[in-house]
Amino acid sequence: MSDQQATSHSLTPVGAHGENLDAHDPSNVVNPEHVAHHIVSPAVYAMIFGVLMVGTLLTVGASMVNLGPFNAPIAIGIAVTKAVFVVLFFMHVKYSSRLVKLTVAAGFFTFIVLVMMSLLDYVSRAWGQW
């Protein structure tokens, strides 16, 4: 018995009737999204690259104009837009399954929640009154 187990292939589990229990069974996969694999073309990548370049120049240009309180929101807005393009196309989230989309969204949402809660603490303290 121990002699038979010494060979590597004998580690494959086999049922009582000799069937291979290690066989892959695609019919066990019930999520139809798994089948699709979208290949993003270089033309799309080049277009996104162009958008990112324009965004980079815009953010530099905007910083050189005095827009009062709007300088910071505009800089953040441009950066967020660029990041969304990178996430959707370079990182293929636009073509990903709902599981991946939800994961990404949940991550950024959680980050926003943490920032908001920390800011609430910051702005609601009685600064200078102790």
Add this chain to the structure above:
Amino acid sequence: MSIASTITHPPEPEIHPSHDVHEHPFYQKHHFETAEQQREAASFGMWLFLLTEIMFFGGLFFAYLLYRNWYYEAFVSASNSLNMPLGLVNTIVLISSSLTMALAVWSSEVRDLKKLKMFLWLTILLGFVFLGIKTVEYHDKFVEHHVPGASFDIKDFVNPPKGSLDKPLTVDMANKTQIYFSLYFAMTGVHALHMIIGIAILFVLVYKARTGIYTSGYVQPIENFGLYWHFVDIVWIFLFPFLYLINRH
């Protein structure tokens, strides 16, 4: 009847006939039903890792947000002491490296080994260009005594050099520029560390790619590394305006 008693080990002959049902791509692990399922799991896992990275950098970004509100004048003066054109060039270099990495993923998908190797090498090259420019910038900061610590000198902020548009800061506020520079070195430093790790992994990928394993359907390692590289790019997309462009007018 327990499972243990129904599973036995194969008798002779050594290769069981049921082995025929075992056809699958060479990279598919035994606990996945299909290669697509495996790819999905790998992407999901990579994204979970990237979410921890969001939290890692997020803490630094939040610290930046608060201190920028508290010591805005110090942050403006310190930010304007950075070399903005170099930062802009580095942004373009890094976004270009993201493009070459995306094209490397595409090469792997269409199974073109020559292009895959070329784009991986280009990504490595652009990564080194970025780090080189960053080194020049760090060097300038050391020369100017703008590195927080014992040798920090506030004179550039109390008495701005001729031609500078910056208002002179009080000694008290000028000292607060050290907080800006602490955040500057911490944020760009951990970002650069991510790039150094990324370049090291790129060398491993380009070495392993030569056998053709990534150009025969096995895209996952290239794709997952691409996710990492693009994430590092996103961090810089935020760092550039936050650190270099606070107030350039």
